Amino acid sequence: MKRILLCLLLPLLFLPAVGAIPVEELVKNPQEWDGKSLTVRGEVVGRLEKKEGVWLNLLDNGWPLGVWCAKELAREVRVIGDYKHVGDTVEVTGIFHAKCREHGGEPDFHAENLKVVSEGYAIRRPMNLLLLTLSLFLFLAGLSTALFLRLRRREPFWGYSPESF
Known part of the structure; x- marks a missing residue:
């Protein structure tokens, strides 16, 4: 055996x-x-x-x-x-x-x-609406700050001067 x-x-x-x-x-x-x-x-x-x-x-x-x-x-x-x-x-x-x-x-x-x-x-990846909203808000805040600071200068801005407004 x-x-x-x-x-x-x-x-x-x-x-x-x-x-x-x-x-x-x-x-x-x-x-x-x-x-x-x-x-x-x-x-x-x-x-x-x-x-x-x-x-x-x-x-x-x-x-x-x-x-x-x-x-x-x-x-x-x-x-x-x-x-x-x-x-x-x-x-x-x-x-x-x-x-x-x-x-x-x-x-x-x-x-x-x-x-x-x-x-x-x-893979399903859902969109994070909080992150999207925060990103959009920060982008618009940064863009408006940049435009505001640029318009305060006395130099022409894209062909416009502050006096033309």
Whole structure:
């Protein structure tokens, strides 16, 4: 019985670690992960189309990572994160390069597989009426003060002199 259990559990030791590696770990220890096949997860906050492929910028707990992928893989990404949107959260499997020779020696991640884990959505940001009113009041107060001080001077103001009023 023990031999059967051992035979069943032994292969589990050789399986790779399940789950995504935090981008922070890749950025802090790039040489440790260089050239290895990994899975990372993050929100897509940028997209740049090139002839050969697509750059996606992932953000994972404030840590960015550039991901180079084929155009077919990038088609799955629908929402890019910005001020008004939370981007798609993706899980990318590929090879991490601490100093990528193909892309100028910068650290990057070459995607082999991309899966959208959760779709992005629009963020509703209600307008703060108190802040808008206060801003408008301060703008008008500043403008009227500037005009008043300018009219008190004896120099012409936009082609008008104080005597012409």
